[in-house]
Amino acid sequence: MQEIRIPICSDTDIVAARKLGREMGTKLGFSSSELTLIATAISEIARNMVTYAHDGVISFAAVGTTNKRGLLIVAEDKGPGIADLSLALQDGYSTSKSLGLGLPGAKRLMDEFEIDSKPGVGTVIKMIKWNRRQ
Amino acid sequence: MPVPILKQGALLIATLQDALTDKDWLDFQFELTKLVGVHRSTGVILDLTVLDVLDSFATKSLRTIAEMVKLRGARAIVVGIHPDVAFTMVQLGLTLHGIETGLDLEDGISLMKHPTEFRSH
Amino acid sequence: MVFKDTMHIGNLEQFEGTDVTPGEISKRKDFLQFRDADIERLLEIRQFSQEHVESIVEEFYHHLLSFPDTKEFFRDPRVLARVKKAQIDYFNQLTAGNYSDDYVRGRLKIGRVHQNIGLSFDTYLGAYRRYLESFFLRLFDAYRSEPEKAVNSFLSMLKLVFLDISLAMDSYLRTIRLQTEAIRELATPVLQVRQGLLISPIIGLIDTQRARQLTESILRSIREQRAKVVVIDITGVPLVDSKVANHLVQTVEAARLMGAMVILTGISPEIAQTLVVLGVNLSTVRTVGDLQGGLEEAERYLGYRLVKDDKATPFQS
Ligand SMILES: Nc1ncnc2c1ncn2[C@@H]1O[C@H](COP(=O)(O)OP(=O)(O)O)[C@@H](O)[C@H]1O
Ligand SMILES: [Mg+2]
Numbered sequence: 001m002q003e004i005r006i007p008i009c010s011d012t013d014i015v016a017a018r019k020l021g022r023e024m025g026t027k028l029g030f031s032s033s034e035l036t037l038i039a040t041a042i043s044e045i046a047r048n049m050v051t052y053a054h055d056g057v058i059s060f061a062a063v064g065t066t067n068k069r070g071l072l073i074v075a076e077d078k079g080p081g082i083a084d085l086s087l088a089l090q091d092g093y094s095t096s097k098s099l100g101l102g103l104p105g106a107k108r109l110m111d112e113f114e115i116d117s118k119p120g121v122g123t124v125i126k127m128i129k130w131n132r133r134q
Numbered sequence: 135m136p137v138p139i140l141k142q143g144a145l146l147i148a149t150l151q152d153a154l155t156d157k158d159w160l161d162f163q164f165e166l167t168k169l170v171g172v173h174r175s176t177g178v179i180l181d182l183t184v185l186d187v188l189d190s191f192a193t194k195s196l197r198t199i200a201e202m203v204k205l206r207g208a209r210a211i212v213v214g215i216h217p218d219v220a221f222t223m224v225q226l227g228l229t230l231h232g233i234e235t236g237l238d239l240e241d242g243i244s245l246m247k248h249p250t251e252f253r254s255h
Numbered sequence: 256m257v258f259k260d261t262m263h264i265g266n267l268e269q270f271e272g273t274d275v276t277p278g279e280i281s282k283r284k285d286f287l288q289f290r291d292a293d294i295e296r297l298l299e300i301r302q303f304s305q306e307h308v309e310s311i312v313e314e315f316y317h318h319l320l321s322f323p324d325t326k327e328f329f330r331d332p333r334v335l336a337r338v339k340k341a342q343i344d345y346f347n348q349l350t351a352g353n354y355s356d357d358y359v360r361g362r363l364k365i366g367r368v369h370q371n372i373g374l375s376f377d378t379y380l381g382a383y384r385r386y387l388e389s390f391f392l393r394l395f396d397a398y399r400s401e402p403e404k405a406v407n408s409f410l411s412m413l414k415l416v417f418l419d420i421s422l423a424m425d426s427y428l429r430t431i432r433l434q435t436e437a438i439r440e441l442a443t444p445v446l447q448v449r450q451g452l453l454i455s456p457i458i459g460l461i462d463t464q465r466a467r468q469l470t471e472s473i474l475r476s477i478r479e480q481r482a483k484v485v486v487i488d489i490t491g492v493p494l495v496d497s498k499v500a501n502h503l504v505q506t507v508e509a510a511r512l513m514g515a516m517v518i519l520t521g522i523s524p525e526i527a528q529t530l531v532v533l534g535v536n537l538s539t540v541r542t543v544g545d546l547q548g549g550l551e552e553a554e555r556y557l558g559y560r561l562v563k564d565d566k567a568t569p570f571q572s
Pocket of ligand 1: 044048049052053077079080081082088089093094095096097098099100101102103104123190
């Protein structure tokens with residue numbers, strides 16, 4: 001049951017998390033285009049951590065059964081949280097004059113996406129990419 | 135890691151590196167717009183060949199840079215976006231908003247020699 | 256929700272040339288209830304098994320050689336001698352007491368060999384059953400005074416045999432997967448017409464899988480062949496749903512990011528009508544009536560001109 005955790009507090013950590021995601025995904029047999037989808041989703045979530053919550057932790061684990069394997073990515077921070085989740089998940093919504101595609105985009109790139117956030121407590125995002133070639 | 139910018143005739147060629155920090159992007163933006171003026175360049179090619187991820191932050195930075203280059207009176211062409219990266223960008227909902235694109239550096243240079251008329255797609 | 260019943264599966268490294276990981280194998284053993292006690296029981300009958308293995312293998316090949324399909328594999332007596340020896344090793348490993356990664360690797364490899372020589376899965380199953388019968392009869396004969404021990408040993412053996420079968424199946428399934436992928440690739444051809452121009456004639460129904468494959472091969476070909484224009488011709492496609500249509504639109508947009516233009520041709524009246532009804536936005540996609548028109552448009556875009564002028568060479572930029 002190996003789980004790999006990586007703390008995120010700066011730009012360089014975002015790059016490291018992306019790289020780690022790629023490595024884990026490669027071991028799980030994902031195709032190169034799927035690896036890029038995964039790395040990009042990680043990039044979005046990790047950047048949000050740095051921008052809005054200052055820091056946080058991302059963990060990676062292989063999940064599934066014999067017939068269905070996937071990569072689980074959990075991003076956890078103790079930042080300000082998100083008051084209106086459905087708004088934050090809308091294309092183009094941003095509180096930082098940014099593109100507002102990070103959350104909705106990551107959701108599109110992954111197969112499963114769950115977000116839990118409480119103002120003043122923090123944000124937890126769980127997402128999974130399944131390997132379709134199984 | 136600063137972005138290397140090469141002058142070739144009337145063109146500037148910038149080779150973007152992986153893992154650019156926010157500061158790198160800002161420095162690059164500043165340096166590039168400055169160089170366009172200094173060399174009175176007519177075009178800028180942004181070569182993304184080595185990037186394996188282009189997230190919304192990088193895309194926004196790129197758009198800003200292309201916009202500024204245009205305001206300085208030069209043409210901007212983005213080249214070398216990897217197939218996987220292109221597909222991911224589309225899935226994510228990212229576009230380059232009217233920025234011209236080319237296959238690679240060679241294509242970018244040849245595009246610079248032609249007027250833009252047929253590229254309205 | 257999905258996250259509740261997902262289990263972590265530990266070691267991710269796949270066994271070479273397979274889709275199987277050590278983590279999965281240990282889960283599989285758990286489910287087969289293959290435990291240390293089984294290993295001990297198998298070790299206990301090791302000597303018995305070694306004493307009988309040769310006669311069992313003789314019976315085993317007698318069985319195989321009595322069917323024309325399987326007989327075909329062993330026409331050469333040298334081959335027969337070699338595989339008999341290998342078979343003895345194989346059966347001896349069942350009671351050797353070591354069933355960890357090396358054992359699994361060996362079994363998976365044998366599965367691949369079966370694949371390579373074209374041995375079918377039902378032949379494999381039938382042959383294994385034949386072995387179990389020979390083994391079982393001898394075991395009960397040898398342990399006549401201790402029938403309980405015989406039963407227990409046999410049950411342990413059965414667990415291991417089922418593990419073997421599951422591993423053989425992994426090899427077969429992987430081959431099927433690879434073949435399916437290869438066929439799918441064939442079904443989405445991307446051809447170079449000339450420098451800078453690709454054409455992708457699609458025939459038949461496109462499902463999401465195939466659409467994905469198509470996108471991937473078109474984008475990859477653009478990169479590899481340095482294509483400026485791709486003409487996708489869907490004359491041979493009977494219908495397109497909104498999902499596939501959106502996939503086409505995404506392909507066009509991704510190609511554009513890469514510096515290439517896509518022209519879509521051969522949209523039948525039926526498909527055009529469906530797309531309009533479904534509200535698919537094709538406004539960003541260049542569409543031309545038929546393939547011929549699409550190629551002409553592509554030529555124009557590329558700057559090639561078909562000129563009747565004597566001085567000009569056709570297709571020159
Ligand atoms: N980890 C987080 N903590 C607090 N707020 C967040 C977090 N992630 C996202 N948000 C909020 O959700 C909004 C939408 O995020 P996103 O879709 O990534 O767009 P963008 O980052 O471009 O604004 C952000 O503007 C921000 O207000
Ligand atoms: Mg964001």
